[in-house]
Amino acid sequence: MGGHDRARAEAGVPPLTWDSRLAASARTYAEEMARTGRFAHADQPHGPMREGENLWTGTRGAYRYDEMIGHWIAERRDFVNGVTPAFSRTGKWQDVSHYTQIVWRNTTRVGCAMTSNKRDDFLVCRYSPSGNVVGERTL
Template sequence: MAPSSLTISILSLILLLCSINTVDAAANKKEMIKQFIEAHNSARKAVGVPPLKWEPLLAKFARIYSNQRRHDCALVHSTGLAFGENIFIGQGRRWTARDAVNAWVAEKQFYHYSSNTCSGPDCTHYTQIVWRTTELVGCAKIICDNGSSFITCEYYPHGNYVGARPY
């Protein structure tokens, strides 16, 4: 028995909707990558260090690790790998890649290059972003079970060597 025209129409509509969602997801992913790269490289340019390049394998690691935090959304770093890592958590879904990077870069106000010290609660997110020898970055954003945004960036080679200046 041949499929009815209604069945064909429904299947066509489903395929169309799936392709639209795939195109939207790809566009959203490209926009998120663009935000991550532009925000990182703006901070790096301000201190005269070379721009970072996007690394899909680092982004994949960031996504895998972020998914491990989906249930508890805990601000806990991954362990055992030779990557630098920044983690951001914000209540709700609205947080963007740019928001996370800008929060890390805001630590610049506490970093004192001349003495290579930090007068605030933390400067290591900022110093990782501007670490001269870091070349690659990959990031991910997930929504935790509690509705919060969990954003992770991985860096290679990592920075924040004790006693060394970032740039």
């Protein structure tokens, strides 16, 4: 939570609350990715039940948790507070979408989980309400 809360404080938004339901959802999906080796966002319904999602994978044991989260937060360098999806200096929303989900002003809850297979670590964080809503600003 520390990395999330620091990034949010720097952006001027309140800290997130840990949500055990989101953490359980994140764990289930992290385990699926580790089992299948498929690194991709989960299929989710659109609408108010949709959970925001940040994913990370890397060589097993090579990265600390704060480094994993740090990769997402480092996207801040390309962030501009435009209307979604026009919120990246590069013109590619994907270049900042992990960071924007972390600091999304309307997101209030988070749950994360990490699991591994023989080769890789898989980190999943789930957020509610979901961020990166088209037509809205991050902050």
